[in-house]
Amino acid sequence: MDIAKEVKKARRGSKSSFEKLIIAHKLLMYRVAKTILTNDEDCADAIQEAIINAYQKIDTLKEPAYFKSWLCRIVLNECYQLLRKKKNVINIGDLFEPQMTEQGYEEVEVEQMLSKLPEEQSQLLKLFHIEGMSILELAQIYEVPENTIKTRLRRAREKMRELWDVKEEGSSWINGKRK
Structure with missing residues (x-):
């Protein structure tokens, strides 16, 4: 897939091109979110918000070659925003579940x-x-x-x-x- 070509199409309003871009970068978005957020549900929320923001702001992307880093930046910002919102909230499940993983x-x-x-x-x-x-x-x-x-x-x-x-x-x- 030619990323630059798909970005140009998405900037012109092609929903299918934007969808292709998101699918191609979904693992990257998850990995970036997971470096900041520990909970998979929080990662999903941040990624979902990032996709919405990216779709709404795709026309502000000046250089198609920077789509990957632009998208990562949006994911990072959403993760930080989610952390700020959850700063003083304690999940009751976390109080009773052991934190050890395999x-x-x-x-x-x-x-x-x-x-x-x-x-x-x-x-x-x-x-x-x-x-x-x-x-x-x-x-x-x-x-x-x-x-x-x-x-x-x-x-x-x-x-x-x-x-x-x-x-x-x-x-x-x-x-x-x-x-």
Whole structure:
């Protein structure tokens, strides 16, 4: 599928072209939403709102080649908006359900370490290393130069390395003795 061609058609009002674009990017939208929101239902809500906003604002997209990053930016904004709305709301189901999922120990450790990082650093590492987004795509999403993304990634990795070193030091001592 030629994305630029479909974007141009969608800008002219073609609903089927817009639908093709959304279908082609649905996994990406979910992955971006999942880096910010933990609940799948919240991800679905944010994606749904993002699709509506994208459809209404497709004519504001100046360069068809940037559709992917433009759409990701809309999804991110919707996720942040949803978080702001839910900031003081507690889900009763969360109070009674255990939070442990069927993940390997390594995945749980990585998630725990990422949760200790500042939100922006955690999100950036997830998008780059887990979701496989390029530095150029991240620069377009965050609306900053590529070198800024590289610097932020380097700092996030350094912080992650510090957390790992602290974790390793703590696990190597039992009752005051080295293992």
